[in-house]
Amino acid sequence: MNSLKNSVRLVGNLGMDPEVKSFDNNRKLARFSIATNESYKNDKGEKVTETQWHNLVLWGTQAKLAGDYLKKGDEVAIEGKLSNRSYTDKDGNKRYVSEVVVNEFMKLK
Template sequence: MNTLKNSVRLVGNLGMDPEVKSFDNNRKLARLSIATNESYKNDKGEKITETQWHHLVLWGAQAKLAEDYLKKGDEVAIEGKLANRNYTDKDGVKRYVTEIVVNEFLKMR
């Protein structure tokens, strides 16, 4: 059951090309966003689609693969874990962010 703790799996479409940063030690970081859609019919029988956006973070080899093979609009399946962090913006306001740190991804098409 330990593998179920803090585990996230999503399938969706990328909302942006990877933003990649390289560090001195040859380590890479890629940031992406993914949209997931859920559809249902309301009480009038109309189809309603709701979109949720998720922030993704990839490190190392996964970041390099994302940089080389992924682009906006691609459908991907991801597996990772939730991570929370905070920072203070340029106006001195403390901001909170929830991201998915990706362990693996698969380009669907």
């Protein structure tokens, strides 16, 4: 049950090509966002689709694979955990970021 405490599973489409960075110790980091869509009918019976954007972070082998095989528009399934962090921007303002740290992904189409 411990794995259920902070677990995220999403299926969506990449909104951008993965941005991959390499560090001195040959460690890799990839970042990209995916869009998930939900549809429902409103009071008038019209179909309404809502899109949510999710920021993803991948490390190591997963980052390399994402950079090699994924591109904008691809449909993926991901599994990971939610992570929150903060930083101070160049103007001195504190910013907060929520992102999904991906453990595994699968390209669907």
